[in-house]
Amino acid sequence: MRKEQFICPYTLYENLDELEPRDAELMRLAHEATKNAYAPYSKFHVGAAVRLANGAIVTGNNIENAAYPSGLCAERVAMFAAMAQYPGVAFEALAVTAHSATKLIAEPVAPCGACRQVMVEVEQVSKQPLKVLCQGETGPVMVFDGIESLMPFIFLDKFL
Ligand code: THU
Numbered sequence: 001m002r003k004e005q006f007i008c009p010y011t012l013y014e015n016l017d018e019l020e021p022r023d024a025e026l027m028r029l030a031h032e033a034t035k036n037a038y039a040p041y042s043k044f045h046v047g048a049a050v051r052l053a054n055g056a057i058v059t060g061n062n063i064e065n066a067a068y069p070s071g072l073c074a075e076r077v078a079m080f081a082a083m084a085q086y087p088g089v090a091f092e093a094l095a096v097t098a099h100s101a102t103k104l105i106a107e108p109v110a111p112c113g114a115c116r117q118v119m120v121e122v123e124q125v126s127k128q129p130l131k132v133l134c135q136g137e138t139g140p141v142m143v144f145d146g147i148e149s150l151m152p153f154i155f156l157d158k159f160l
Pocket of ligand 1: 074
């Protein structure tokens with residue numbers, strides 16, 4: 001028996017100005033997308049923006065429902081919309097942020113586990129690492145170069 005550990009590397013940027021311009025723009029669009037959130041129950045407005053290999057950018061926001069589980073996270077709305085509008089086009093990057101009606105979010109917003117599992121599939125199909133950028137309404141940006149740092153011990157189709 002031996003103890004092991006999984007290292008989850010990421011890069012922390014102080015603010016958007018430190019990012020390369022196209023990543024800063026992607027995050028800016030994610031911030032913009034929070035304005036479209038339909039979140040009357042949580043009042044937690046999430047925005048996501050996806051950049052594809054053909055340069056297209058697709059945004060998404062969370063959409064809630066009175067039957068709570070019927071709603072969907074901003075990241076999956078953005079990823080599924082991108083796959084619907086540009087089937088077969090590889091994903092390069094995904095930015096996520098949130099705005100709350102009740103408090104200032106000054107730390108990076110972490111995608112939920114279900115969205116991470118979808119990111120795994122997206123990365124597999126894209127055949128290139130998916131860059132994931134996370135920010136609060138303000139504050140530092142966490143950047144993950146590939147989903148494995150966000151989702152260790154991933155479930156893959158090879159297990160099926
Ligand atoms: N939410 C997202 O849109 N993305 C996440 O990664 C976490 C949670 C949404 C779902 C729900 O509408 C609200 O935030 C509160 O959980």
